[in-house]
Amino acid sequence: MRHLVLTHLHRDHTGGLPDFPGARVHVHPAEYRAVTGPADPHHRHSLDRFLPAHRAHGPLLTPAVADGSAEWFGFPGMARVPGLACEVLLVPLPGHSAGPAGVSVRGGDGRWLLHAGDAYRYHGKTERAPPSAHPAFAPVQPGAQTGAEAVRATRERLRALRRVHGDRVTVFSAHDPWEWARLTTPTPLPAPAHPGD
8 A cells, every 4th residue: 555545633543553564644735734833723632632642653644746726526625645546645634633625536437525524423414405414423523623714615505516516526424324335236137128138
């Protein structure tokens, strides 16, 4: 394993880093600055959530390459992950950490898959109108975020992305077991038109 691309550096996303000590760990530049720069306003918060045991081996933290003028479907601040065979972008999704980003990968068919990280934990927050919470996840978000208003704004942008560009972008969060099952369950083949075919 030579490259790992993370949405952010909280403990539930960094636990496996020691298993890949030689891998480059790509994060959005804002997340990188918060963890590595003591002057960053979120430095202490970021280090508290990036456990010492997960960083004791000295992970090769690598900021993605930001292009200040670049946008991805209207999301500003996108950064490219260099050195990979496919197109991988880190798309800022503010609110959960100092520099949380969705990991967006373009498939061979030109469609994008966006892992929204912790921008939401339940698809009802971005798929339903009005948004709905799941009682098991509702208590988790407030204690982990850096800005409640930014979290709400990010969810609204994800709602709009699904609504306007759902034919070109699939959005998901691996924290949502129902959404994950829907995306990873193979579609059954249609029954043959004639028995015995």
